[in-house]
Amino acid sequence: MQSLLPAMRKAKILTPDEYELFEKNIYCEIFRASNGKRLSDIRQTWSQVPRYLKKNPEIVCAYVKQISRHAPVTGTDTTKEMEELIRKTLKTQWQPDLARMYGDLPFNNLNRQLVIAGAWLKMYGQQPELLLTLGRLCMRVQLWGKARDYFEKCLALGPDAEASLEYGKLLEQLDEPNAAMQKYRDGLARLTER
Known part of the structure; x- marks a missing residue:
């Protein structure tokens, strides 16, 4: 489905707002469905998310939930990445699940x-x-x-x-x-x- 996104945008099948919502939902579902996948695969998907969608609180939340499953194994780099994503997102937009997750992150400071x-x-x-x-x-x-x-x-x-x-x-x-x-x-x- 992800591979169809560029063609759909070019064909203008949906209005810009409809397309953005559709694209957001696709990436959220991709992250939700990535249970059991390797951290490198999850990060690869994140790298393919368009820059403007990386600020969307729902996508950030779906991504952070998936990489948090690897945090105990990968350690502080993953924790720092999660903290930064949550902090930057909540600085501009409210997302209840991200706020809840923030209290569970294992920080030194x-x-x-x-x-x-x-x-x-x-x-x-x-x-x-x-x-x-x-x-x-x-x-x-x-x-x-x-x-x-x-x-x-x-x-x-x-x-x-x-x-x-x-x-x-x-x-x-x-x-x-x-x-x-x-x-x-x-x-x-x-x-x-x-």
Whole structure:
């Protein structure tokens, strides 16, 4: 399908907006279907994505999800690439899945990560995915009070299994076993509702 794109553009079968949407969907599906492929193959596909589409948050998200599967094996180069793509994308456009992924990346400089995510909070407001990410980052640097605040704000916006489970971990760390158990139950209840 990807090989048909240049001919379709030239033939002007679709309007420019329709073509851009079609092209975006093709590349998103190519990345989603690349489970089990080698990292070099995934990167080869990324190199074929037109420059203007490399700024599309959905395509960036699909690509980052695929290369993240290789990050534990390939190490810091892949992590740096993911961080840079997420950071540059979220600097200009909101994408909830990218914000959520940012909190899971294994960085050496967590304080920098916190500053960047804090800037997004000012730009995009209290988005649940961003509050969850900030809570996770605060836990990793042992800012327990801030982590609690972010998890509570996240959950105040609506039920979220991940936020409940993360909040449970925090409460356990703070030696509040009963409250932790309740958050774990809340998180499990959310997971079974899906």
